[in-house]
Amino acid sequence: MKTYFVTGGAGFIGSNFIHYMINKYNDIKIINFDKLTYAGNLENLKGVDKNPNYIFIQGDICNKDDVQKVFSEYEIDYVVHFAAESHVDRSIKEPEVFVKTNVLGTVNLLNVAKSFWETSEGFKAGKKFLHVSTDEVYGSLGETGYFTETTPLDPHSPYSSSKTGSDLMVKAYFDTYKMPVNITRCSNNYGPFQFPEKLIPLLINNCINHKELPVYGDGMNIRDWLFVEDHCKAIDMVINGGRLGEVYNIGGHNERTNIHIVKTVISYINENVDSSVTESLIKYVEDRKGHDRRYGIDPTKIKEELGWYPETTFEIGIKKTIKWYLDNQTWMKNVTSGDYQNYYTKMYGNK
Ligand SMILES: NC(=O)c1ccc[n+]([C@@H]2O[C@H](COP(=O)([O-])OP(=O)(O)OC[C@H]3O[C@@H](n4cnc5c(N)ncnc54)[C@H](O)[C@@H]3O)[C@@H](O)[C@H]2O)c1
Numbered sequence: 540m541k542t543y544f545v546t547g548g549a550g551f552i553g554s555n556f557i558h559y560m561i562n563k564y565n566d567i568k569i570i571n572f573d574k575l576t577y578a579g580n581l582e583n584l585k586g587v588d589k590n591p592n593y594i595f596i597q598g599d600i601c602n603k604d605d606v607q608k609v610f611s612e613y614e615i616d617y618v619v620h621f622a623a624e625s626h627v628d629r630s631i632k633e634p635e636v637f638v639k640t641n642v643l644g645t646v647n648l649l650n651v652a653k654s655f656w657e658t659s660e661g662f663k664a665g666k667k668f669l670h671v672s673t674d675e676v677y678g679s680l681g682e683t684g685y686f687t688e689t690t691p692l693d694p695h696s697p698y699s700s701s702k703t704g705s706d707l708m709v710k711a712y713f714d715t716y717k718m719p720v721n722i723t724r725c726s727n728n729y730g731p732f733q734f735p736e737k738l739i740p741l742l743i744n745n746c747i748n749h750k751e752l753p754v755y756g757d758g759m760n761i762r763d764w765l766f767v768e769d770h771c772k773a774i775d776m777v778i779n780g781g782r783l784g785e786v787y788n789i790g791g792h793n794e795r796t797n798i799h800i801v802k803t804v805i806s807y808i809n810e811n812v813d814s815s816v817t818e819s820l821i822k823y824v825e826d827r828k829g830h831d832r833r834y835g836i837d838p839t840k841i842k843e844e845l846g847w848y849p850e851t852t853f854e855i856g857i858k859k860t861i862k863w864y865l866d867n868q869t870w871m872k873n874v875t876s877g878d879y880q881n882y883y884t885k886m887y888g889n890k
Pocket residue numbers: 546547548549550551552553572573574575576577578579580598599600601620621622623624625626640644671672673674702724725726727728729733734
């Protein structure tokens with residue numbers, strides 16, 4: 540029975556990953572290690588939390604004692620490292636916490652895992668540290684071309700720069716100590732359990748509440764969208780089959796402009812829920828500082844080496860996603876209570 544140490548498993552992608560793995564395998568143990576920041580929510584784990592193969596431990600990846608305690612208590616086989624500060628807008632306002640969590644927290648995890656996994660004959664067999672990263676480390680594309688694993692790293696925001704710093708430290712542990720690692724770099728995810736400061740759940744929440752829909756700049760920035768379950772499937776495949784020390788890009792060639800996403804959400808809600816929700820809610824706001832224009836992933840390597848392919852098209856995934864948020868309005872109310880309103884007003888005003 541393999542034991543997975545999943546950091547950040549109460550966040551958006553981490554919680555989807557835990558659901559995916561617990562549904563797929565009955566011979567694994569999952570330890571969800573999460574600090575429960577504003578972005579972490581144990582409600583996301585409803586259903587798996589009663590599974591005897593699932594354990595939740597509240598802890599901070601920056602705290603050596605917290606992490607060591609788990610490694611002392613359990614024989615950890617895989618670290619799947621999602622925990623991070625993940626919101627670009629917050630990173631522009633408060634870069635320090637991104638460096639602390641994303642860079643120093645990752646180094647702390649690497650050190651503890653190394654100290655438990657390394658022997659005088661090298662690393663114990665069957666161990667792996669999988670670092671979940673982002674396409675944002677590559678910077679911004681022009682109108683053509685795609686990010687491959689060898690595209691030079693050229694991050695622009697404090698968020699993407701801190702992720703790049705952590706990627707390079709993971710690489711250093713492979714190059715220097717031969718620690719068994721992989722890095723995955725995925726494009727923008729969408730799906731259930733995403734905190735509504737991110738574009739798609741924010742739009743849905745605002746539509747339901749007849750609030751303005753803030754759109755940065757001219758709305759023509761392009762993101763490459765992947766349904767979160769396809770990301771989870773890719774991570775599972777990289778853990779089990781990824782060549783040690785390698786980077787794998789993950790993306791499904793679903794490039795859409797932000798304004799296309801906004802209009803898609805409006806039209807679904809207009810047709811299915813509330814015909815008073817129209818494009819008149821759109822409000823163009825001052826562009827994000829240093830806003831990357833276009834991201835686009837070339838997933839050839841993971842397709843050819845591991846046979847991964849995305850199963851959910853954007854057209855199906857976006858409908859499933861909007862429907863999930865509409866069906867889970869109590870979840871939405873719970874996560875947007877308290878501090879969220881202050882955050883929202885600070886970012887976009889109160890309309
Ligand atoms: N969301 C995307 O579209 C996307 C795309 C590619 C890569 N990623 C990467 O995937 C990972 C997960 O992203 P997400 O969108 O699920 O993020 P999220 O913000 O929804 O979740 C982050 C989780 O990490 C936890 N956390 C934060 N600081 C911690 C600490 N010090 N110790 C322990 N736990 C801590 C939070 O409580 C939360 O549960 C991140 O590393 C992110 O960079 C995200």
